[in-house]
Amino acid sequence: MMHLTRCPTCGSRRIKLVRRDFKREFRGRAYTVPKLAFHECAACGEKVFDPAAVRRIQSYSPAFKRSRSST
Numbered sequence: 001m002m003h004l005t006r007c008p009t010c011g012s013r014r015i016k017l018v019r020r021d022f023k024r025e026f027r028g029r030a031y032t033v034p035k036l037a038f039h040e041c042a043a044c045g046e047k048v049f050d051p052a053a054v055r056r057i058q059s060y061s062p063a064f065k066r067s068r069s070s071t
């Protein structure tokens, strides 16, 4: 897990690591990634996901359900 001390978008130091259920929607289908760890900026609302978090999101997303053959 990477650790950010500064928001890459606005430069604020109020960015922090959170771990909570992450809700998203894809083409009208809502899905939840349970207990996802990611950085969130309290100043601008930016969310930053490291590669492990992105893989978890993809594994839950309907958009990636059929693309497991490669990688």
Ligand SMILES: [Zn+2]
Pocket: 007, 008, 009, 010, 011, 012, 041, 042, 043, 044, 045, 046
């Ligand atoms: Zn920010």
